[in-house]
Amino acid sequence: MVRSLDRLVQFRRAGTIQTAFGPREGVFADHGSPVWASKQDVSDGERWRAGQVSAQITTRFVVRWTAFTAALRPTDQLVCGGVTYEITGIKEPLGRRQWLEITTAAQVDGNEDQD
Numbered sequence: 342m343v344r345s346l347d348r349l350v351q352f353r354r355a356g357t358i359q360t361a362f363g364p365r366e367g368v369f370a371d372h373g374s375p376v377w378a379s380k381q382d383v384s385d386g387e388r389w390r391a392g393q394v395s396a397q398i399t400t401r402f403v404v405r406w407t408a409f410t411a412a413l414r415p416t417d418q419l420v421c422g423g424v425t426y427e428i429t430g431i432k433e434p435l436g437r438r439q440w441l442e443i444t445t446a447a448q449v450d451g452n453e454d455q456d
Contacts, residue, residue: 346377350402353418353425369418373409378402380421383444395448400426402443406433410441419445 354372357364385398402419404410419426426445434442 345379348378348380348421349375350378350419350421351375352413353420355416372417376404376410378404398447398449400445402445404441404443406438406441419443
C-alpha cells in the first residue's frame with residue numbers, strides 16, 4: 342500500500358494552562374512535531390439551523406505508524422491547511438504497524454482552504 346504523503350498536518354491536544362485567573366482546562370495546543378499525511382475527503386453535508394447553513398466534511402488522513410502517531414487519541418485534533426478537524430476514529434488498516442488511518446470531521450464555512 343503506497344501512500345502519497347503530501348500534506349503536513351499538526352496534531353493538537355487539550356490540556357490545562359495557567360492564566361492570571363487560575364488554571365484553564367480544555368485549551369488545545371500543538372502536540373508533537375508536524376507529520377506528513379495523505380488526505381481524502383469522503384463525504385460532506387449541509388444543514389440548516391436557526392436560519393444559518395452549516396457545512397461539515399468528513400476526511401480521512403493516513404499517516405505512517407510511529408510510537409507518536411500510535412499514541413494519538415480520539416480527543417485530539419488535527420490541523421491541515423488552516424482547517425481544524427476533530428478526530429472521530431483511528432484504525433490500523435492492512436498491515437501491522439505500517440499506517441494509521443485517522444477519520445475526522447470539520448465544520449467549514451467556505452472561506453478556508455481545503456488543500
